[in-house]
Amino acid sequence: MKRLRGGGIPGFVLRRALLGMLVLFLVSVIVFAATQALGDPARAILGREATPDRLEVLRKQLNLDQPVLTQYLSWFSGIFHGTFGTSLASQLPVGDMLGPRLVNSALLVVCAAVISIPLSIIIGSYAALRRERKFDKVSSNAMLVLTALPEFVVAVLLVILFSTTVLHLLPAISPVPPGHWPWEYPDGLILPVATLVIAVAPYVSRIMRASMIEVLETDYVEMARLKGLPERTVLYKHALPNAIGPVFQVIAITLAYLAGGIVVVEYVFAYPGIGSLLQDAVVNHDIPVVQALAMIIAAVYVILNMFADIGTIIVTPRLRTRL
Amino acid sequence: MSQTVAAPPLPESADTKAPSGRSSTLLARSLRLWRSRIGVAAVALLVAIAVFGPLLAPSAPDKFVALPNSLPGTSGTVFGTDYLGQDVWSRFLTGGGEILVLAVVSTAIGLVLGVAIGLISAYSRNAWDDVLMRGMDVLMAFPQIMLVLVAVSLVGPETWIIVLAIALTTAPRVARVARGAAQPVVERDFIGATQAMGMSRLRILFGELLPNILGPLMVEASLRLTYSIGIIATLAFLGLSGNPNSPNWGTMIQQNQTALATQPWGALLPIIAIALLTVGSGLIGDGIARAAAGIDRERAA
Numbered sequence: 001m002k003r004l005r006g007g008g009i010p011g012f013v014l015r016r017a018l019l020g021m022l023v024l025f026l027v028s029v030i031v032f033a034a035t036q037a038l039g040d041p042a043r044a045i046l047g048r049e050a051t052p053d054r055l056e057v058l059r060k061q062l063n064l065d066q067p068v069l070t071q072y073l074s075w076f077s078g079i080f081h082g083t084f085g086t087s088l089a090s091q092l093p094v095g096d097m098l099g100p101r102l103v104n105s106a107l108l109v110v111c112a113a114v115i116s117i118p119l120s121i122i123i124g125s126y127a128a129l130r131r132e133r134k135f136d137k138v139s140s141n142a143m144l145v146l147t148a149l150p151e152f153v154v155a156v157l158l159v160i161l162f163s164t165t166v167l168h169l170l171p172a173i174s175p176v177p178p179g180h181w182p183w184e185y186p187d188g189l190i191l192p193v194a195t196l197v198i199a200v201a202p203y204v205s206r207i208m209r210a211s212m213i214e215v216l217e218t219d220y221v222e223m224a225r226l227k228g229l230p231e232r233t234v235l236y237k238h239a240l241p242n243a244i245g246p247v248f249q250v251i252a253i254t255l256a257y258l259a260g261g262i263v264v265v266e267y268v269f270a271y272p273g274i275g276s277l278l279q280d281a282v283v284n285h286d287i288p289v290v291q292a293l294a295m296i297i298a299a300v301y302v303i304l305n306m307f308a309d310i311g312t313i314i315v316t317p318r319l320r321t322r323l
Numbered sequence: 324m325s326q327t328v329a330a331p332p333l334p335e336s337a338d339t340k341a342p343s344g345r346s347s348t349l350l351a352r353s354l355r356l357w358r359s360r361i362g363v364a365a366v367a368l369l370v371a372i373a374v375f376g377p378l379l380a381p382s383a384p385d386k387f388v389a390l391p392n393s394l395p396g397t398s399g400t401v402f403g404t405d406y407l408g409q410d411v412w413s414r415f416l417t418g419g420g421e422i423l424v425l426a427v428v429s430t431a432i433g434l435v436l437g438v439a440i441g442l443i444s445a446y447s448r449n450a451w452d453d454v455l456m457r458g459m460d461v462l463m464a465f466p467q468i469m470l471v472l473v474a475v476s477l478v479g480p481e482t483w484i485i486v487l488a489i490a491l492t493t494a495p496r497v498a499r500v501a502r503g504a505a506q507p508v509v510e511r512d513f514i515g516a517t518q519a520m521g522m523s524r525l526r527i528l529f530g531e532l533l534p535n536i537l538g539p540l541m542v543e544a545s546l547r548l549t550y551s552i553g554i555i556a557t558l559a560f561l562g563l564s565g566n567p568n569s570p571n572w573g574t575m576i577q578q579n580q581t582a583l584a585t586q587p588w589g590a591l592l593p594i595i596a597i598a599l600l601t602v603g604s605g606l607i608g609d610g611i612a613r614a615a616a617g618i619d620r621e622r623a624a
Contacts, residue, residue, distance in 0.1 A: 026461045034473050141358075148605030150553035152560045153598050156576060156583075156590060164583040172583070260466025264557055268580075279561050282476040290476040298465050 013310055020306040027298045028079070031291055032072050061086075079295060085288035089281070094292045098274065102296075104182050105266070105273030109258045111189065112196035117251050120201040124208025125240070131213060140209070143202035151261050155195040155268040162191060174269040182271070192269045199261055200254045207250045208243070215243040252308030256301040349538055352614035359610025365603030369596055373419030380413035384570040392586040402588040406578050415592045418570035422559070422597075425486055426551040432490035433551075434544055437497025442528045444498065445505035456502065459495035467492045468554055475563055482565040489554055493547050500543045504536040538615045545608030549601050556597050572596050 042050075042058040059065055066074075078084055084094035123143075127136040146154075163172040174188030182189060215221060216239055224238045225231075262275035270276065274293055281289035353359045381401070382388055386409065390397075393404040401412040440459070444452045462470075467489075474488035508514065509532070517527050558564060559573025567574060572593035579589030 023461055027465070030461070031473065034470075034477065144358075144605060144609055145602050148549050148601040149598055150557055150601060152557055152576070153594055153601075156580060156594055157598075159580075160583055160587060160591065165587050257466060260469050263468060263472070264561070267561060278472060282472050283562060285476060285479070287476065290473060294465070294469060294473045297469055301466060 009313065012313060016306055016309050020302055023302050024299055027302065028076060028295060029072075031294045031298065032075060058088075061088075075291070079292075084292035084295075087281075087286055087289050089284045089286045089289070094288050097277070097289070098292065098296075100178075100181075101272055101274045101277055104176065104271065105262050105275060107182055108189070108192055108196065108262055108265070108271070108273060109255065111193045112200070112258055113251075113255055115193065116197040116201040116254070117204065119197070120203075120205035121208050121244070123201070124205035125212050125243070127205070127209045128212035128216060128243075129235075136209075139205070143206055146198055146202040147206070149198075151195060151199045151264045152268055154198050155191070155265055158191050158195055158198075159268070172269075174271045176272050188269070188271075192265050192271055195265050195268075196258055196261055200257060203257075204250050204254055212239065212243040215239050218242075248308060248311045250308075252304040252311070256304045259297050259300045259304075349541065349611060349614055349618065352618065353607075353610040356610045356613060358606045358613075362603045362606030362608075362610060365599045366607065369419060369600045369603070370423065372416065372596070373423045376416030376419060380410075380416040382410045382413045384414045384417045385409060385568065386413075392582045392589070394586060395588060402592060403586050405575065405589040406582055411575075411579075411589045411592060414570040414575060415572070415596070418572045418575055418593060419596060421564070421569065421571050422552060422555050422573065423600075425482065425489075425555050426548060429486040429489035429555075430493060430544065430548045430551045432486070433493025433547060434497055434540075436490065436494040438501045438533065438540065439528075440494065441498040441501025441503075442505055442532050445502045445509050446524075446528055446532065448509070452502075455498070459498050462492065462495045463499075465492070467550065468557065471554060471558065472563075475558070480558070480563040480565060485555065485558060485563075485565070489551055493551065497540075497543055497547060500539055501536060504539040505532050508532055508535045538611070542608050542612045542615070545604050545611065549604045549608065552597070552601050552604065 042055050042064060064071070075085065084098075086092070087094050087097060090097065123139055127139050130136045159172050160166060162170045170190055171188050172191075174182070174185065174192055176182045176185060176188070220242075221234060221239050224234045229237075262273055263278050264275070265271070266273045266275035267279045274296065277289065278293045278297075280286070281293065354363070381399075388398055388400060388404060388408065388410045391404060391406055391408045393400065393408070395401060395403040397403060400410050402415070403411050405411050405414060440455055444455045465473075470492050471485065471488040474484050478484040514527065514531060517531050522531075556573035556576075559571045560577045562574075562577060564571050564574055575593040576590045576597075579586070583590055
């Protein structure tokens with residue numbers, strides 16, 4: 001960061017994109033190494049009692065008889081063709097299994113993000129304005145408790161509250177028959193989305209609160225107030241744009257976190273997305289599917305982080321001048 | 324990854340602004356806060372259940388005492404039976420040890436690794452620093468649960484791979500905090516003095532640097548423990564624990580989830596336990612962070 005400077009915003013974007021690609025490449029090496037190069041996947045799949053000939057057949061199917069570098073290259077080029085190899089459990093191309101599930105999962109993540117991000121920005125800023133007052137104390141403590149709860153605990157508690165035991169308002173599981181789309185069953189989306197919102201909103205609102213408090217204490221907000229600007233203008237024109245910078249970063253991390261959080265939520269609600277597919281693949285040692293999903297989720301994570309860095313620079317006036 | 328921007332505080336350690344101060348005073352100070360007391364009480368209660376529970380269990384956890392999903396009171400059971408007809412109360416009392424031990428062990432390994440990497444990074448101030456930290460960034464490019472699942476998919480749900488994967492995904496996050504806290508300490512005069520005295524590198528790192536960053540490390544440790552408990556319970560809940568038949572709070576929730584409408588206790592008891600445990604350990608961390616911030620404010624004043 002000290003060495004590479006200059007070029008203004010386009011230069012920064014370019015550097016950041018290159019770094020992102022490098023990280024993705026390293027991620028692909030790690031995913032491949034963790035699943036294929038270490039240990040013997042064929043034995044992991046078939047178990048200890050496997051006969052030698054069955055092991056041999058499977059090794060051939062997985063290209064394990066080739067040198068490691070060849071294996072890696074053929075897998076790596078498969079990513080760009082969207083094939084990702086063949087699933088061991090279903091014998092289908094992994095790429096074909098992903099299509100509708102990617103849409104389903106994206107729907108969950110987008111709904112959760114659209115609800116949780118404005119909600120947490122409002123809660124966080126309002127708590128900062130009311131610092132140490134009642135709203136702040138109550139919301140801060142509630143957020144602290146909610147952040148500590150694992151997603152599956154939140155999910156099962158919601159099921160107990162709203163579908164099985166206390167109230168009977170919503171379906172406890174949200175399966176989507178093949179050939180249909182989840183938005184045809186909006187009832188089933190409520191609890192999964194609510195779980196994801198509860199999992200991330202506390203986190204973002206805590207950051208928003210801290211960031212807003214910091215900005216409200218700066219000289220330029222003080223200056224704006226001393227100039228006699230109305231409090232509204234001070235808040236919307238001076239405080240909020242600067243406070244939202246770090247939050248932008250957190251939002252991207254949140255989205256990325258949601259990409260991981262769906263594993264649990266989809267499993268609890270039997271929702272047909274990539275998260276429940278991953279759980280299934282891990283239990284069945286379906287290594288091509290695990291590799292593909294790990295790569296996709298990591299790519300989402302890396303790309304969103306990249307956008308966060310770029311977004312932070314663009315929305316934060318005081319950082320822009322440093323480029 | 325966010326190193327290229329004047330990085331805002333990492334969200335996971337938002338409350339850890341490099342607090343300083345002796346660790347014993349810090350703990351004593353944090354115990355003056357109600358949140359810390361509640362946290363300690365909750366964690367102590369759950370640890371007590373995990374340790375002494377097996378001695379108090381009315382029947383063996385794998386003994387069939389009544390029909391599946393019997394309500395509390397049937398055949399003398401306190402909380403009814405689970406999906407197979409085993410005693411919920413006995414399984415609950417014996418099911419905490421595994422999660423606690425695995426969480427503590429994996430967090431401890433992750434802390435030791437992370438602290439070592441962070442201190443070496445902060446102290447070396449050369450290419451090693453860059454290489455180590457970029458490496459940590461790559462590891463952090465995965466959501467923690469993802470990397471653990473990938474590891475488990477290869478070997479199967481063996482206890483050692485679960486512990487190892489959680490430790491290895493905990494380490495980079497700890498390393499980042501340790502490095503951040505150690506960087507200003509490295510610049511201080513007394514470190515230069517220890518170098519002039521010819522003290523060994525190892526002694527400088529762990530004898531001089533380490534005691535000065537214990538504050539932020541304790542906050543990070545409790546945060547990491549909270550997440551480790553969550554991940555281990557989640558794995559068990561996803562059907563990926565070392566032994567699916569052994570009583571384990573995460574497994575219990577998964578197994579009895581389908582009977583929530585008729586016999587909620589089989590899932591409810593372990594849910595309450597895990598919730599109290601993670602919230603308790605989260606409160607302890609927040610208490611330490613607040614106490615440290617208080618000490619810093621007094622110093623600055």
